[in-house]
Amino acid sequence: MGQAKGLxxxxxxxxxxxxxxxxxxxxxxxxxxxxxxxxxxxxDYTPGLYWKTPFxxxxxxxxxxxxxxxxxxxxxxxxxxxxxIVDSFVKWRINDVSNFYTAxxxxxxxxxxxxxxxxxxxxxxxxxxxxxxxxxxGEREEIMTLITKxxxxxxxxxxxxxxxxxxxxxxxxxxxxxxVYRRMRAERERVAKDLRSRGAESAEKIRAxxxxxxxxxxxxxxxxxxILRGEGDASATSIYAKAYGKDVEFYSLYRSLxxxxxxxxxxxxxxxxxxxxxxxKYFK
Numbered sequence: 001m002g003q004a005k006g007l008x009x010x011x012x013x014x015x016x017x018x019x020x021x022x023x024x025x026x027x028x029x030x031x032x033x034x035x036x037x038x039x040x041x042x043x044d045y046t047p048g049l050y051w052k053t054p055f056x057x058x059x060x061x062x063x064x065x066x067x068x069x070x071x072x073x074x075x076x077x078x079x080x081x082x083x084x085i086v087d088s089f090v091k092w093r094i095n096d097v098s099n100f101y102t103a104x105x106x107x108x109x110x111x112x113x114x115x116x117x118x119x120x121x122x123x124x125x126x127x128x129x130x131x132x133x134x135x136x137x138g139e140r141e142e143i144m145t146l147i148t149k150x151x152x153x154x155x156x157x158x159x160x161x162x163x164x165x166x167x168x169x170x171x172x173x174x175x176x177x178x179x180v181y182r183r184m185r186a187e188r189e190r191v192a193k194d195l196r197s198r199g200a201e202s203a204e205k206i207r208a209x210x211x212x213x214x215x216x217x218x219x220x221x222x223x224x225x226x227i228l229r230g231e232g233d234a235s236a237t238s239i240y241a242k243a244y245g246k247d248v249e250f251y252s253l254y255r256s257l258x259x260x261x262x263x264x265x266x267x268x269x270x271x272x273x274x275x276x277x278x279x280x281k282y283f284k
Contacts, residue, residue, distance in 0.1 A: 022051055022052060022053070022054050023049060023050070023051060023052075024049075024050055024052060024059045025048070025049050025050070026045045026046065026047050026048055026049075026050065026061075027047060027061075028047040029063065029064055029065055030061045030062065030063065030064055031043070031045075031061070031062045031063075031064045031094055031097040032045045032059055032060070032061050032062075032097070033059070033060050033062075033097055033098065033101055034052060034057055034058075034059055035057060035058050035059070035060065036053075036056055036057050037056060040098055040101070040102075041057065043097050043098045060101070060106060062094055062097055062100065062101075062106060063094070063108075064093060064094055064097075065093065066091050066092070066093045066163055067091070067092055067093060067108070068089055068090070068091055069089060069090040069091075069092060069112045069115055069116060069119075070089045071087075071088055071089060071090065071116050071119065071120070073085050073086065073087040073169075073171075074086055074088075074120055074123070075173065076123060076124055076127040076128075077124075077127065077128060078127050078128065078130060078131060078132050078135060079127075079128055079129055079130055079131055080131050080132060082132055083172070083173050084127065084132065084135070084170055084171070084172065084173075085169075085170070085171045085172070085173055086123060086127070086167060086169070086170050087167070087168045087169040087170075087171075088119065088123065088165065088166060088167045088168060089165075089166055089168060090115055090116075090119055090151075090162060090164070090165050090166075091162070091163040091164040091165075091166075092111075092115060092155070092160050092161065092162045092163060093160070093161055093163060094159060094160060094161075095156070095159055095160060095161035096156075096159035097159060098159065099157070099158055099159030100158060100159030100160060101159075102158075102159075103157065103158030103159060104158055111158070111160060114155075114158065115151070115155060115160065115162070118151045118154050118155060119147060119151055119165055122146075122147040122150050122151055122165075123143075123147060123167075126143045126146060126147060127143075130143075135170065136170050140167060140170075143167070144164075144165050144166060144167055147165045148162055148163075148164055148165045151165060
C-alpha cells in the first residue's frame with residue numbers, strides 16, 4: 001500500500017513537471033515565437049494559454065511595446081557646408097517577430113544599431129539638401145516626417161515598424177559655437193555702443209537746448225527788469241521833478257541838509273573848503 005502511494009506521488013510529480021514544460025502563456029505586451037528543434041514553427045499567438053511539446057518545442061518572447069532608441073548626438077553637414085550637432089531619438093516596435101528574429105537574432109541592441117545607422121544616413125542626406133535656417137526652423141517638421149517614412153521602408157525588412165523619428169536639439173559644434181557667440185557678443189556690444197552714442201548725442205542736444213532756453217529766459221527777464229526799472233526811474237524822476245518844482249527853495253535846502261548829513265557823519269571828518277562857498281550858504 002505504501003509503495004503504491006509512493007508510486008502515485010512520483011507519477012503526479014512527473015506529470016506536474018512535464019506539464020510545466022508543456023504550458024506557456026502569452027501576455028498582451030509580448031510577441032512569441034514557437035520553435036521546434038530550433039526551427040520557427042509559429043508566431044501567430046494572441047494573449048492566452050497554450051500547449052507545446054516538452055523538450056521538442058521551445059518558446060521565445062519579445063516585448064511588443066513601443067521602444068526608444070536615444071541615439072548619441074551626431075555631426076551632420078548642411079548644404080552650406082556647415083557642421084551641426086544633431087541630437088535625435090527613434091520610437092519603434094516589433095511588427096513581424098519572425099523577420100525580427102531572423103534579421104537580428106532577437107537582439108534588441110543589434111536592432112538599435114541597425115536602426116541608428118538607417119536614421120543617421122537619412123538625416124545626413126536630408127541635411128545635405130538644406131541650409132541651416134531650413135533645418136533649424138523652416139523644414140524641421142518635414143525632415144522628421146520624411147525620415148520616418150524612408151526609414152520605415154528599410155526597417156520593414158527586419159520586422160520593425162518605426163513609429164516616429166524626432167530631432168531633440170540642433171547645435172553648432174563647440175568650436176563654431178564659441179565663434180558664433182563671440183560674433184553675437186561683438187554685435188550686441190556694437191549695438192549697445194551705438195545706442196549709448198545716440199543717447200549721449202540726444203542728451204547733449206537736450207542739455208544744449210535747456211542751456212539756450214535758460215539763457216533766453218534770463219536775457220528776457222533782464223530785459224523786462226531793465227525796462228521796468230527804467231520806467232520806474234522815469235516815473236520817480238517825473239514825480240520828484242513835479243514835487244520839487246512846487247517849492248524850489250525848500251528842495252535846495254533839503255538837498256543841502258542831506259549833503260551836510262552825509263559829509264559830517266563822523267567827528268573825524270575834515271572838509272577843506274572856502275567858508276563863503278555855495279556849500280555853506282544855509283549856514284549864514
